[in-house]
Amino acid sequence: MPASSRPPTRQRVDHPPLAAGPGDDARFAAWLQRTREAERAALARELHDELGAILTAARLDAAWLSAQPASHEPAIAQRLAALQQVLTQGIELKRRIIDDLHPTILTHLGLLAALEQLLASHRMRFAGRVSASLDPAVRLAGEPALALYRIVQESLTNIHKYACAGLVRVTLRRVQGRIELAIDDDGTGFDADAVAQDRHGLAGMRHRMLAVGGGLTVTSTQGAGTSIRASLPAPARERAQSSSRRPSSIPAAAFGGGGRQQPPAQQRVTAPHLQP
Numbered sequence: 001m002p003a004s005s006r007p008p009t010r011q012r013v014d015h016p017p018l019a020a021g022p023g024d025d026a027r028f029a030a031w032l033q034r035t036r037e038a039e040r041a042a043l044a045r046e047l048h049d050e051l052g053a054i055l056t057a058a059r060l061d062a063a064w065l066s067a068q069p070a071s072h073e074p075a076i077a078q079r080l081a082a083l084q085q086v087l088t089q090g091i092e093l094k095r096r097i098i099d100d101l102h103p104t105i106l107t108h109l110g111l112l113a114a115l116e117q118l119l120a121s122h123r124m125r126f127a128g129r130v131s132a133s134l135d136p137a138v139r140l141a142g143e144p145a146l147a148l149y150r151i152v153q154e155s156l157t158n159i160h161k162y163a164c165a166g167l168v169r170v171t172l173r174r175v176q177g178r179i180e181l182a183i184d185d186d187g188t189g190f191d192a193d194a195v196a197q198d199r200h201g202l203a204g205m206r207h208r209m210l211a212v213g214g215g216l217t218v219t220s221t222q223g224a225g226t227s228i229r230a231s232l233p234a235p236a237r238e239r240a241q242s243s244s245r246r247p248s249s250i251p252a253a254a255f256g257g258g259g260r261q262q263p264p265a266q267q268r269v270t271a272p273h274l275q276p
Contacts, residue, residue: 034143041102051094059087096121103149111145112136112172115152119170122156128166130156135173144232147208148172148181151216151230154201155183163187163226174234181230189220205230 065071066080099105099117106114112134123130140148152170159165165187172181202218205228209216214232 043101045102047094047098047101052091055087055091055094059084059091062087100153103146106145106149111138111140111149114145114149115170115172118149118153118156122160122168126156126160126168128168130168130170132170133173134170138172138174138179140179140235144179144212144214144235147212147214147232148179148230150208151181151205151228152183154205155228158201159183159185159187159226163189165225177234178231179234181228183228184225186225189222189225191220191222 062080062084066077066084071077071080103114103118105117115132115134119130119132156168156170159168163185165185167186169184170182171184172179174180202216205218206216209230209232212232214230216231217229218226219229220226
């Protein structure tokens with residue numbers, strides 16, 4: 001057969017088998033999350049290298065123009081100052097997008113430092129109050145740390161966009177051999193039945209916890225806020241250290257703001273825990 005008429009070489013792409021049980025569900029969820037995070041990391045690198053170089057070059061050119069004699073004319077000086085400010089804002093936006101895509105601080109400084117930075121960022125943009133209680137005894141790395149970080153990140157983003165909350169509280173602690181995360185707000189809440197057809201954000205959180213052997217529970221009451229609970233097994237070395245300690249567990253009910261009473265009826269969206 002002539003070389004020009006040969007069929008193209010087939011590329012083999014290995015996919016995990018379709019889930020058939022709890023173990024397969026966890027493996028598929030882990031593969032899905034690793035693939036997604038790898039794509040986000042690649043995009044973050046491209047933004048850092050390509051867009052960063054473009055913005056930096058433009059900022060240097062603007063600085064050079066500002067040093068020229070013609071720039072002393074008031075109209076030109078004003079436009080150049082405005083241009084430099086816009087470029088500075090663009091560089092800051094690029095940095096924030098890269099941090100959202102791939103939190104390098106999580107790798108270098110750990111989960112607590114990454115959460116503190118994330119909360120500080122939201123305090124600057126959030127009209128209400130953001131409080132946090134982060135147990136320094138919690139030491140997680142790798143996929144479990146990234147899963148909890150992403151859940152806090154997505155929860156804060158959703159609260160900022162939709163909840164109209166006056167108070168947000170984030171709690172991370174170790175309780176009886178498990179790491180527990182709680183995110184409470186006193187916002188508008190939602191009806192679980194009404195969002196049943198559009199629950200991709202909740203499904204993403206569930207998959208993240210399933211991938212690391214944990215579980216997720218979301219409780220929401222219209223007009224009285226939302227409570228998110230994520231739990232996963234503590235690393236084996238941490239369980240031994242915590243066996244002699246008995247920290248209080250995180251309360252399951254969402255808290256109210258300003259003394260507001262919580263209605264008795266609640267909607268629950270529950271993702272089952274995967275046995276470690």
